Amino acid sequence: MKYIDEFRDGKIARKIATRIAYEVEDERMYRFMEFCGGHTHAIARYGITDLLPASVKMIHGPGCPVCVLPIGRIDQAIRLAMQENVMLCTYGDVMRVPASDGLSLLRARSQGADIRMVYSATDALELARQYPNREVVFLAIGFETTTPPTALIIRQAVTESLGNFSVLCNHVLTPSAITHILQSPVAGNSSSASIDGFVGPAHVSIVIGYRPYETFAREYRKPVVIAGFEPLDVMQSILMLVKQVNEQRYEVENEFTRAVDRDGNTAAQSVMNDVFRLRESFEWRGLGNVTHSALQVRNRYRTFDAEQRFSLTFNTVPDHRQCDCGAILRGVKQPTDCRLFARVCTPENPMGSCMVSSEGACAAHYSYGRFRDIAVVAEEA
């Protein structure tokens, strides 16, 4: 496909790798966090780690909306879906996230709850039109990429006076999550990873632009390179980060110029701003409560806010005791550090959220990278 295949050329990837190897300085480590699950997936799928010198280490970030959604939020959605007359619609990625009591949305459906998988937010709206006597709720999750479509369907529901439609909003914000990681105590006490720079979000930045990253690049003295999700984009951004570190620059650079500019999509920002406001605080799996890191429906649209409409409450639920998703999401642990990884926790039967979405660090490593961990031993004749 045009604008995809050209950015997957293995020959060029190896040339960029040669350049990276040439640029890295002796006796120093380069630790970069790719914030987005899309980058984590690309790194695993295209074997980018194998192309990098040993001194460049990629740390997986929390930019996977399914992974960071805490159990309590899935429980809340299941409780709502179990109510009589409710039809809950959501994106496919959320369906298998493990919740309390051995449930997931998929298992709740098999117990009789009416839960539907949709491709687009508009599909949920269409279901509300088709079933005027049902309470149709759209469980909305995602970062800034996915938020504008949710805002648009709420406005459309207003226009059509759809009285049976509402949104259970779990949209989260990228810049506040990155700031939170940077504010966490620095490595040494193992609660957060030491990071030399960030591969910055691709599609989130189409919406918000790269301006929001400028403050923390300067304040926390960490370079950020906005990169597309194709393997050559990732390789090029790593090269740009290595150069910034060597030259002691802490700037926001943009590798993804074909789709991202400084100001982003202002039409999308204005519709988000019209429909949503900041939550005081929101619980993230792995990061805990993060101030001003998520959105909720504004009061003027409150009849379309499922939390208010059904007087829903949120209860914090601890993760599975042996699941290391939290530490993995903070970049402190690798999937293989978790005792459950590939033993009891697999994409077919995930115990933690990082194994659910293909963008999750565990699922990406399980699908593409786990055989690298096994040493090749020559058999004696």
Next chain:
Amino acid sequence: MCLAIPALVVSVTDKEKAIVDLDGVRKQISTTLTPEAGVGDYVIVHVGYAIGMLDPDEAQQTLQLFGELVAMSESAR
């Protein structure tokens, strides 16, 4: 989750709606967030919405940059 793909706008059907071509597959999408999108443009499609435009000149420049890099590392040998 943030998966989005570049697609070519082949026709503008309705107000704020367009048909895009995704490697031979045609699909209706919403262009509410990219009112400037017209026939022949590439848009970035996410969950049925065009969330941004793709700039062909910038794409060309990025590819050219990769090309120069290749030439540079070859001459360094």
